[in-house]
Amino acid sequence: MAALTCAAIAIAAAYASAFLPGGATVISSVLMIIGIATMAVALMILGAIREGTRARPIGFALSFLFAVLVLGFGIPLFFSSRDIWLGLPAATAIIVYGVGILPVFVLPLVYAWTFDDRTLSGEDIERIRELTRNHADKSSE
Amino acid sequence: MRSSLLLSFLQTHSLPPLTQPTIVTVAILYFTVVAAIGTWATRRTRTARDFFVAGRGVGVVPLTLATMAATLSGFAFIGGPGLMYSLGLGALFIILPAATTNAMSAWVLAKRLRLLGEVRSLITVPDAIGVRFNSPAAQGLAGLSIVIAVIGYMATNILALGLVIDAIFGVGLGWGIWIGMTVTLAYSVSGGITAGVYTDVFQGTLMAIASVLVFVYAIEVGGGGEMTRSIVAADPAFLSPWGKISPLAALSFFFVFGMGALAQPHVVHKFYMLKDPLRLKWYPLLSSIALMVTLLLFFGVGTATKALVVQGKLAPLTRPDDATPIFLLQFTPLLLSAIVFAGVAAAIMSTVNSFMNVAAAALTHDIPSWVNRRVRDELLWGRISTVAISIVAAVVAQASGALVAFLGIFGWGLFASTLVPSLAVGLNWKGATKHGAVASITVGLMSTLILETLGYFKAFTLPSGVTVSGLSLVLSLLTFIGISAITKQAGPDADVAMIMEI
Numbered sequence: 220m221a222a223l224t225c226a227a228i229a230i231a232a233a234y235a236s237a238f239l240p241g242g243a244t245v246i247s248s249v250l251m252i253i254g255i256a257t258m259a260v261a262l263m264i265l266g267a268i269r270e271g272t273r274a275r276p277i278g279f280a281l282s283f284l285f286a287v288l289v290l291g292f293g294i295p296l297f298f299s300s301r302d303i304w305l306g307l308p309a310a311t312a313i314i315v316y317g318v319g320i321l322p323v324f325v326l327p328l329v330y331a332w333t334f335d336d337r338t339l340s341g342e343d344i345e346r347i348r349e350l351t352r353n354h355a356d357k358s359s360e
Numbered sequence: 361m362r363s364s365l366l367l368s369f370l371q372t373h374s375l376p377p378l379t380q381p382t383i384v385t386v387a388i389l390y391f392t393v394v395a396a397i398g399t400w401a402t403r404r405t406r407t408a409r410d411f412f413v414a415g416r417g418v419g420v421v422p423l424t425l426a427t428m429a430a431t432l433s434g435f436a437f438i439g440g441p442g443l444m445y446s447l448g449l450g451a452l453f454i455i456l457p458a459a460t461t462n463a464m465s466a467w468v469l470a471k472r473l474r475l476l477g478e479v480r481s482l483i484t485v486p487d488a489i490g491v492r493f494n495s496p497a498a499q500g501l502a503g504l505s506i507v508i509a510v511i512g513y514m515a516t517n518i519l520a521l522g523l524v525i526d527a528i529f530g531v532g533l534g535w536g537i538w539i540g541m542t543v544t545l546a547y548s549v550s551g552g553i554t555a556g557v558y559t560d561v562f563q564g565t566l567m568a569i570a571s572v573l574v575f576v577y578a579i580e581v582g583g584g585g586e587m588t589r590s591i592v593a594a595d596p597a598f599l600s601p602w603g604k605i606s607p608l609a610a611l612s613f614f615f616v617f618g619m620g621a622l623a624q625p626h627v628v629h630k631f632y633m634l635k636d637p638l639r640l641k642w643y644p645l646l647s648s649i650a651l652m653v654t655l656l657l658f659f660g661v662g663t664a665t666k667a668l669v670v671q672g673k674l675a676p677l678t679r680p681d682d683a684t685p686i687f688l689l690q691f692t693p694l695l696l697s698a699i700v701f702a703g704v705a706a707a708i709m710s711t712v713n714s715f716m717n718v719a720a721a722a723l724t725h726d727i728p729s730w731v732n733r734r735v736r737d738e739l740l741w742g743r744i745s746t747v748a749i750s751i752v753a754a755v756v757a758q759a760s761g762a763l764v765a766f767l768g769i770f771g772w773g774l775f776a777s778t779l780v781p782s783l784a785v786g787l788n789w790k791g792a793t794k795h796g797a798v799a800s801i802t803v804g805l806m807s808t809l810i811l812e813t814l815g816y817f818k819a820f821t822l823p824s825g826v827t828v829s830g831l832s833l834v835l836s837l838l839t840f841i842g843i844s845a846i847t848k849q850a851g852p853d854a855d856v857a858m859i860m861e862i
Contacts, residue, residue, distance in 0.1 A: 220789055220841070227837045230615065234831055237608060237823040247825070248607040255615050259460060262622075265788040266468035270861065284460065292611065295601035306588050310601045311449055318614075319456045323652065326463035327645035334641040339471055343862050344637065350479045350855045 222261035229254030248296055256288035272337050280329035284322055291317035386698035387528045390566070390705065391543060394559050398547025401555035408738035411552030412483040412721050413632040418557055420639035423630055424646040425564035426557045428654060429710035430626050432567065434520045436658055437704045441687075442680035444662020448595075450603025453610040455658055457618030458651045463644040465622055470631045470640050472787045475859045477632035485625040485718070486726040489782050491856055493849070495794035498782060500730020501801045503722035505778035506625050507749075508805070510719040513771030514712055514753035521708045522757065527685075528701060534758060541754045544709045548716045549746045556713040557633065563706030568650060570703035571657040573696055574688070578660035581691045587667040594670035608825030616829045620776030622784040626714035629721075657700075661687050720745035770812045773829025777804030780833060781840035789844075790851055790860060796844030804836035 233250035237243040260281045267277050295310035304312035330338070405411055418426070436455075443451040476482055480491050486506065490499030521544075522537030531539065547555040583590070591598050602610040622628070634640065665683040668674035674690070677683060684704075688697040724741040728734060735741045781804075782797035811828040814820035822828065851857055 220791065223785065223837075224841050227834055227841065230830075230834045231838060233608065233611075234826050234834065237826045242823050243606060243608040243825040245607075248611060251608060251611040251615070255611065255618070259464060259618065262619075262784060262788075263464055263467045265785070266464075266472075296607060303585075303588060306585055308588070308592060308599050308601075311599055314449075314456070314601050315452065319452070319459055320652075322459040322463070323648045326460065327648050330463050330466055330644045331641050338467075339637060339640065339862065341638070346858070346862075347475050347479060347637075350858065354479055354481075354855070 220261075220265070222257055223265070226254045226256075226258035226261055229257065245296065249293070252289060252292045252296070255292075256285050259288065260285045267337070269337060276329055276333050277337060280325050283325055287317055287321055291321075380694065380698075382694045383528055383698040383701055386695070386702050387705065390702040393562060394543065394547065394709070397559045397562060398551050398555045401547065401551030401558055405550070405552045405554050406739075408742060409481075409483065410554055411739050411742050412717065412725075413477065413629075414552075414554045414557050416478070416633055417635045418630075418633040419635060420642055421646065422557055422561045423634050424643060424650055426560035426710075427627050427630050427647055428650040429560040429564035429567060429707065430630065430714040431621075431624065431651065431711075432654060432707050433517055433711040434524070434704050434708040436655060437567075437571075437700065437707055438520070438681055438684050440655075440658040441661040441665065441683045442677075444658060445665050445677065445683045446680040447605055448598035448603030448666075449601065450605035450610050450613075451662065452603070452659060453613035454617050455655045457614055457621065458655060459648065461618055461621040462647040462651065464618075465628065466640060466644045468622060468784050468788060469628055470643060471637065471862070472859055473628060473631040474634055474637045474640065475862065476787075476856065478637075479855050479859065482632060484721040484725050485629050485779070485783065486722060489779075489786065489797060490726070490729060492786050492852055493782070493792070493794035493797045494853065495797060496729045496732065498794055498797040498801065499726050501798060501805070502779060502782065503726025503730070505774060505801060505805050506722045507719050507727070508809075509771045509774040509778075510715045510722075511749070511753055511756065514715045514719070514749070515756040516771075517708050517712045517715070518750075518754050519757040521705060521712065524701065524705050524708065528705075537754055537757050540705070540709070541712075541750055541757075544712050545716070545747065545750045548713045548750075549743050552742065553633070553714075553717045556710070556717060557630070559713065560710045563703075563710045564650065564654075566699065566706050567703045568654045570696070570700040571654045574692065574700055575656035575660035577692045577696070578657075578664035578687070581687075582664035582667040583671070587663065590671050591663070591667050595666070598666060606825045609827070612825060612827045612830040616773060616776060616827060616833060619780055619784075619833060620772055620829070623775050623779035624772070625718045625775060625779065626711070628783075629714075629718055657684075664691075716746045716750055719749045723749070770808050770828065773812075773827075773832060774805070774808045776829060777808050777832035777836045779804075781837050785837070785840060787860065790857065791844055792840065793844045793847045793849035795847040795849070796840045796842075799843040800836045800840035803839040804832055807832040807835050 229250045233247045233254060236247040263281055291314055294313050298310055300309040302309045305316060307315055409415055473488055476488050482488055486499040486502035489502050490496060518537055518541050521540035522533050525540050526533050526536035547559060597604050661684050665687050669676050688700055720742045723745040724735045724738055778801045781800040786792045786797060808828060815828060
């Protein structure tokens with residue numbers, strides 16, 4: 220939650236800086252990039268990591284996502300080139316292929332790979348069915 | 361710039377005439393299939409559970425196609441490519457989060473919503489907020505926010521549907537609105553969300569096929585690699601990393617559309633409908649592929665149209681929204697154009713149907729819970745509410761002009777700013793309190809309404825790069841975290857706590 224709070228503060232600071240004389244600067248964009256990357260990863264950690272389970276595969280995927288977002292948005296902010304990469308100007312290609320496509324090859328696969336052990340197992344479903352039966356019994360009483 | 365940018369999200373201008381036998385025939389075939397699915401689904405709708413959550417009997421593939429179809433309105437086919445044509449790569453930041461949001465919503469929301477739905481027999485998204493915080497007020501406020509957002513959002517979609525029907529059949533905008541609304545209403549009111557989901561499967565498939573075919577044509581007609589070189593030579597800003605908008609504005613799009621995806625009630629509500637929760641395993645992979653394939657048209661047509669204009673093969677567009685119709689009519693076979701226009705109608709109708717359902721549920725279920733009332737026959741009142749909401753939205757759509765555009769602007773942002781904190785964070789953080797939930801929904805609702813109204817009447821303008829939806833979302837998040845930190849509430853009920861731990 221601390222990371223999520225810091226992320227929200229960073230995004231609020233990015234917006235607040237745009238109200239200053241001279242408007243938004245490169246610092247506003249840097250704050251926004253850090254805020255977005257941190258918020259996305261912090262939310263996914265809150266949702267994905269269960270107590271008592273190893274975080275490694277999911278942790279790796281989320282670290283990868285953080286790096287993709289920070290570098291994918293950050294590099295084009297400071298770097299420009301006339302080269303064409305895969306049909307797009309280099310800096311644009313970093314955003315389109317990096318942020319827009321690369322996560323699809325990692326996040327859904329890690330989700331599926333870790334699903335049975337870390338997200339939802341048959342045992343969890345049994346516990347849920349038990350809870351549902353208890354609720355039904357209480358309602359009928 | 362800001363308001364014109366936001367208005368371009370909405371299809372409010374007439375399309376070029378499309379009244380040609382092939383297009384009309386395909387459109388009639390499309391409406392016939394939709395009607396047949398609606399009739400079939402009506403026979404399966406016997407209870408409120410069938411009407412609102414499809415009897416919790418939907419498989420993961422239909423769920424994927426239905427969430428994709430509900431996510432993408434006509435904007436993905438008409439407004440999006442137009443925005444791409446005018447803003448360049450800056451417009452792409454709206455759809456760029458698609459690579460991340462499906463896995464995010466699966467980890468953050470899907471499992472917990474599905475399990476809570478089963479244990480507590482939940483049928484609405486505000487239901488989940490209500491049981492998480494033991495707070496009818498939070499549930500009712502969330503329901504109220506949904507109704508406010510849906511009316512405007514639906515009105516703009518019905519207006520867009522009217523424009524498409526008018527362009528295809530030449531019946532006039534007024535008749536277009538009422539014909540489109542009546543067809544959608546007919547299957548929504550009789551078959552509820554069961555009809556919605558299975559028409560979405562057909563509509564989503566149509567949208568995906570149309571998008572891929574048009575993308576292939578766009579690359580071919582635009583000249584492949586030559587497309588980039590010609591655009592860069594004539595208009596370098598178009599393909600620059602942030603397009604023709606500032607980096608902060610582009611990142612703001614990514615923030616709002618990325619995080620906002622966690623709180624679109626007409627989309628996340630569908631998690632309740634999944635038959636076997638263990639099938640969620642494949643949801644992010646399938647939905648990411650479906651969404652990205654269907655969004656190819658957005659990027660392809662926007663870029664190809666720009667390339668054709670700078671290469672002198674196409675006259676500059678007077679209205680960016682004409683990018684898709686003109687590209688299709690001039691550069692693709694007529695049958696493909698016909699399928700895409702049916703796909704546009706499909707995209708709009710699937711979104712409208714989902715809106716009808718979540719708003720009807722909010723009116724008959726969530727808002728009465730706020731005042732400790734329970735509607736006796738939720739199926740009957742769900743149907744009555746669906747008709748009432750549709751008529752209000754169609755009347756607003758027919759009023760047309762600025763009012764519709766104004767109402768439609770804040771739909772997505774209002775969902776995000778009112779629901780993301782209490783839903784996406786609340787279901788995963790035991791320290792959250794009902795005071796935090798109520799305060800954040802109120803702040804999200806008020807800040808969006810006030811700032812959009814002031815902006816619309818030009819009484820106050822936000823600095824370049826700052827959007828109302830982004831600002832409201834972050835204010836609402838900080839309120840939620842801050843108020844939860846300084847207030848106390850006993851933890852969630854034991855069953856809810858257990859689901860939060862799973």
